[in-house]
Amino acid sequence: MKKTKTSYLLRGTPSILLVLGAGFVMASSADIRAALGMGAAVLVSMLLSAVVVSAIHKIIPGYAKLPTYLMIITGFVSLISMLMQAHFPIVVDMLGVHLATLAVSAVIYRDCEECADHNGEATSIKTALVTGLFFTVVMVACALIREVIGNASIWGQPIELLQDYKISAIAGAFGGYLVLAIVMAVINKLTGLHHHLDEKEDN
Amino acid sequence: MDFKIILGIVLAGILSENYALLHFLGTGAVLENERSSRQSLTLGLGTTLVMLISTLITWPINNYLLVEVPYLQTMVFVFVVLLVVEVIHMIARKIVDNYCHAHFVKFAINGAVLGLCIHNTEADYLTAIVTSVAVGIGFMLTMTLYAKIESTVDEEAIPAPFRGIPIALLTAGMIVLALLALQFKF
Amino acid sequence: MRFVKTLGILLIIIAIFGAAMFGLNFYTGPIIEANQAGAANDRLNAVMPGGSAYEDITATLTGLPAGVVKVNKETSGLGYVIETTATSDYTGGAPMDIVIGVDAEGKICGIQLVSHSESLIFGEDYPGTYIGKDSALAGVELYAGSTYSSTAFKNAVEEAMGVLAANDLIAAGVKTDAQILAEMIPALHTGLTSGGMLKAEAAAASGNITEGYKALNGSGYAFIVAQGETSVLAIVNAAGACKVYDTTGADVTESSAAVVEEAVVAAEKVDFTSAAEKMITDKFADAADITPIELTTFGNVVYASSFISGDATYYAFYSRPMTYGDNAMEICTVIDETGAIVNQNVKEMAFEHGVEYMPGIKDLMDPSSGAYTSYLEKFNGITGETLTDDVLVAGGTVSSSAVKLATQDAFNAFNTVKGGEQ
Numbered sequence: 001m002k003k004t005k006t007s008y009l010l011r012g013t014p015s016i017l018l019v020l021g022a023g024f025v026m027a028s029s030a031d032i033r034a035a036l037g038m039g040a041a042v043l044v045s046m047l048l049s050a051v052v053v054s055a056i057h058k059i060i061p062g063y064a065k066l067p068t069y070l071m072i073i074t075g076f077v078s079l080i081s082m083l084m085q086a087h088f089p090i091v092v093d094m095l096g097v098h099l100a101t102l103a104v105s106a107v108i109y110r111d112c113e114e115c116a117d118h119n120g121e122a123t124s125i126k127t128a129l130v131t132g133l134f135f136t137v138v139m140v141a142c143a144l145i146r147e148v149i150g151n152a153s154i155w156g157q158p159i160e161l162l163q164d165y166k167i168s169a170i171a172g173a174f175g176g177y178l179v180l181a182i183v184m185a186v187i188n189k190l191t192g193l194h195h196h197l198d199e200k201e202d203n
Numbered sequence: 204m205d206f207k208i209i210l211g212i213v214l215a216g217i218l219s220e221n222y223a224l225l226h227f228l229g230t231g232a233v234l235e236n237e238r239s240s241r242q243s244l245t246l247g248l249g250t251t252l253v254m255l256i257s258t259l260i261t262w263p264i265n266n267y268l269l270v271e272v273p274y275l276q277t278m279v280f281v282f283v284v285l286l287v288v289e290v291i292h293m294i295a296r297k298i299v300d301n302y303c304h305a306h307f308v309k310f311a312i313n314g315a316v317l318g319l320c321i322h323n324t325e326a327d328y329l330t331a332i333v334t335s336v337a338v339g340i341g342f343m344l345t346m347t348l349y350a351k352i353e354s355t356v357d358e359e360a361i362p363a364p365f366r367g368i369p370i371a372l373l374t375a376g377m378i379v380l381a382l383l384a385l386q387f388k389f
Numbered sequence: 390m391r392f393v394k395t396l397g398i399l400l401i402i403i404a405i406f407g408a409a410m411f412g413l414n415f416y417t418g419p420i421i422e423a424n425q426a427g428a429a430n431d432r433l434n435a436v437m438p439g440g441s442a443y444e445d446i447t448a449t450l451t452g453l454p455a456g457v458v459k460v461n462k463e464t465s466g467l468g469y470v471i472e473t474t475a476t477s478d479y480t481g482g483a484p485m486d487i488v489i490g491v492d493a494e495g496k497i498c499g500i501q502l503v504s505h506s507e508s509l510i511f512g513e514d515y516p517g518t519y520i521g522k523d524s525a526l527a528g529v530e531l532y533a534g535s536t537y538s539s540t541a542f543k544n545a546v547e548e549a550m551g552v553l554a555a556n557d558l559i560a561a562g563v564k565t566d567a568q569i570l571a572e573m574i575p576a577l578h579t580g581l582t583s584g585g586m587l588k589a590e591a592a593a594a595s596g597n598i599t600e601g602y603k604a605l606n607g608s609g610y611a612f613i614v615a616q617g618e619t620s621v622l623a624i625v626n627a628a629g630a631c632k633v634y635d636t637t638g639a640d641v642t643e644s645s646a647a648v649v650e651e652a653v654v655a656a657e658k659v660d661f662t663s664a665a666e667k668m669i670t671d672k673f674a675d676a677a678d679i680t681p682i683e684l685t686t687f688g689n690v691v692y693a694s695s696f697i698s699g700d701a702t703y704y705a706f707y708s709r710p711m712t713y714g715d716n717a718m719e720i721c722t723v724i725d726e727t728g729a730i731v732n733q734n735v736k737e738m739a740f741e742h743g744v745e746y747m748p749g750i751k752d753l754m755d756p757s758s759g760a761y762t763s764y765l766e767k768f769n770g771i772t773g774e775t776l777t778d779d780v781l782v783a784g785g786t787v788s789s790s791a792v793k794l795a796t797q798d799a800f801n802a803f804n805t806v807k808g809g810e811q
Contacts, residue, residue: 023230064395075406086420101314177376181369
């Protein structure tokens, strides 16, 4: 298991996927609750889709793979958003249309296509877990920075001390790009991922 | 419909309400795009067409068929978008010379299209149609512009950890700043 | 073929997930519905301490005013929550959105201004002054500086409370004598009002006078005077004439000599003769024999006189109606023997004070503009019978309504003058 995880990470797949998922990462990283909600939705839908895809990938003909996988992902995302709507209505309000567009997010699709389509359930579950957790961690890290600095609050509770010092641009659209860029740069630095960037491009 | 209103919707779609960069819908498709301007424009045009036709179909479906079962919305919409994209893809392959976009299907099914269809259900039909064209043009321009700017970035001059995704995000962030100036709020 | 096959696979998947969603909806549907209802209840709970569930009883009520949107009954019997709206003349934009909680005893237990688009709004603490009041709203005052919005707000609350009382859901509050009398002032003495609202400052109470209102434009006073167990309303005009009314609205001047005396002493007279005469001679350079007439009407007219110009006798009525920003205009209406206006002269005092105006009226009140001249010429030939809303100006409703009111007052004064001669 250890081997799969490292090689998967070193291949840089999650961070390549991050470009594809940049939209919902930034959209849900203005508030920690939204980030956790979105993280859970991504993780669970990715996991379930991976399981189903790896189970049926052999009986689906090549030309029908894209639409089939997309519909499977959409189905799971819809089911999850129904549950979230019932139990976390605040989070669903914050995420808005982004929860539904998760269905066509290239992240989950790529994960299914690149991993679950070729491997058995065990490997698929592992990669889906790793990728989902990676996204959740990135989103929560961004959300922590953006909510505290941009909105002077944490988990929706205002921080009195910082009320006069909030930089609302950080909580806005530009803040999404800036903070995610910095978080990614830090991750690159810590993991040494960028050394493998050139290798990946050769693949 | 008043010309002024149409102009307002178009300007909003291209600038102040830019889907890909400001609403984070289809951002992935834009950031990933490294194609030439020509290819970007064709892909963008195709996506605009998908947006228009999908809106034409999903709006009535949502307002007449899905009233009792709103939870099916995402699934039905994705199915419609999928069909529209496939059909356009098939037609384009037949009638357009050297149509080379094997990635069109993957590209055109993105958050911007689905998000637009969902947003549009709240407007009236005519506004929804105009909006879909406006957003499509905005999406096309954004991805073309972004690919152009991205290609001029000199990776060697950037600190190692910032290479790749971070610089791509910052590049897009610069465009966002310019767009935000038109929105009068930061 | 491939296409059909793919479609088949897709439809199978859609069917499976559709069924799953349909099943899940039995579980999530009621929860989601409850959540949405809960969100709507937050707004109601905010004005109903301890409230939880509500029942919409709007359809069961009769005599709903146009502004009332919804009447909710707290199901455990704590009271009612009314969602209503109010529109002031000031902006004419989107109405104010008001939620009022009324407890089982008919007292307001919570009130909130949810949203508004007024350019000038009362302070945040203003709605709080309504808490604890019954449907009579005794002691609730308007908010100084934004009378338009606070009047609209007060009227909306009063109407909403009235609905509950009229449908016997709460006991109607009893108004005090002073409250009833104060509400009679706009009908009896138009000089103290503008657009149906009181435009007066408090005058000192003394002796039997419990409350005093002094017109901002100098057109007179209104006093609430204690008389034994009850109170009466005494109104005084600019010339010092006085009338007394009881709480039923009956004229009791004859039997209240003491009240008249006290009121006349308390009222300070202001002399407008020179300002009025200047406005006459501005338009009638040959005016001769200017003879002041004793005013017996109660309104915006503060000076009246007859004069001779050429061979004819004219009557001039100088009035000072209130307009924006608590400023008074100066108007001189000249009427001939037959009762028709021969000259209307409006001097926008407020304009000279540099107050910002709506574009429509600004142009109108610029004496060098054609709009100004043609507006005033519209009045020529109008008599008391033919004065209609035609003289109002879109975009300057407040000012032109004030002009119309003053003109009406001038005709009333004219009629008493002519009536006196016959």
